Amino acid sequence: MGKRRRRALAAGAVLGPAMIAGALLTAAPASAHGAMMVPGSRTYLCWKDGLSTTGQIVPHNPACAAAVAQSGPNSLYNWFAVLRSDGAGRTRGFIPDGKLCSGGAVVYDFSGYDLARDDWPVTHLTSGAGIEFRYNKWAAHPGTFRTYITKDSWSPTRPLSWDDLEDQPFYSVTDPPSVGSPGNEDAYYHWNARLPSGKSGRHLLYTVWQRSDSNETFYGCSDVVFDGGNGEVTGVGEDGGGPTDPPTDPPTDPPGDPGKVCKAGYRSIGGWNGGYQGEITVTNTGTLPLAGWMAHFTFANGETVDSLWNGTYTQSGPDVTVSNANYNGALAVGASTTFGFTVKAPSSPTALEPHCMTS
Template sequence: MAVVGVMFGSLVSAGTAGAHGAALMPGSRTYLCYKDGRASTGQIIPQNAACKAAFDRSGATPFYNWFAVLRSDGAGRTVGFIPDGKLCSGNATVYDFNGFDLPRADFPVTHLTAGASIQVRYNKWAAHPGRFDLYITNSSYNPSQPLRWSNLNSQPFSSVVDPPHSGNTGSEEAAYYWTARLPSGLSGRHIIYSVWTRSDSTETFYGCSDVVFDGGNGQVTY
């Protein structure tokens, strides 16, 4: 498995309908699997085993639309709205992201240090005002089991409204950004769960970012 830095800059060439954004740092499952699988020809040919399993379940379309894990009727709802086992797909209805709900411990992972401050970057494929909330899994989380709401701490460890942003919409490098302090006392593999709630509509975006707390500084292992 190769360890690489988070990279931005390529332009998605397909499937832009319904596209809005997803976490770049720490990278969401959909984004990092897109990065893992996109070949020089533009085809999706996953190299990571978990990304390949997601591809076999849901096909290439959700990879090209890594920025579209959303519910148009979400209105910021979480528990009781998105079913257990469907958190990473957001139970989305526009594209089939169900492959990203697979309970696996080998999705691409971002290496982090518990208690450290990081610059969160969240892609703005389309710009919207709203609130970002980041949650972290608790000690009950087991990567081999479907992700449930009870596996997440009930309160976000980072929240921000209308953070600054840079870059031109419709590209990977376009992003909202803010500084977040990671929870302390964590080790091993976890999921950072993001909820982006638009303030100008009921549209809400959901996403899982696989991380491991091992003293890392944002490196990604595919």
């Protein structure tokens, strides 16, 4: 089979036809919403696959077409609504085997996304590599995200069961930072994680978002292949093709991506027994001035912030979010500012990888 052209999707792209699609619906929307965007869930990537200039859903991917044939186009107009209002974070014993990807949803019919097929849109990844997860916040809520991965024995050609997933999530995060205003594709939660090592070939990531302010819980499947990829997506659109050879070049940052309008870089200032000092530089890498910024980083070794200057911070477990002070939030294009901090460290210091966003 000949090599087909890879199409890398920009998770932050704004697509106007989605708004037109909403106007075509007669069903009332569900009360709250969200779905994994990176790596994309089945409903999200099938929505991307089916978008047309008229706002109608016209699937190109055969698995997406089969899902819409079974569940109807409302399943994609509401790609962010795979939920159970009575979920309360429950998984095994609550969602039946074979219905994990649909979450056993009752508000809309998502049963088509449980179909056992090997031709769903797929995200190309590298085992053991770092990844920035992005989860859409069509409506914003506090809560915890848990992400599981399939065992090596899993096959995409049989219905997904709980026994196909590793018993414990390989990563979880509570109340991660976010960008954008709810109600559009540009709004999402994001967090850095490391993918499991020793994985190869096709797998599935299963994400559960459990709200802490209600029992509402969201479920979703993201099809991935560990082939040395850097987040490229295949199987979407008329020329999307199917799984291809490993990519040789990393994807470029899409213009206007709200997560890329600034960057944050860390350097160690020094350390001592039981602590260390660090500094983070925030730079406006966008095309417009910034009125404010936030930086987020995650400790890995039980550290706590002892003091911080040139900003204000909150720490929740290992996650630290820093907002600008009232005198260094405005940054012209290309301008930078720094904030520093000291840390209490019970063990070795974390090599921090901060992420910057606008506030």
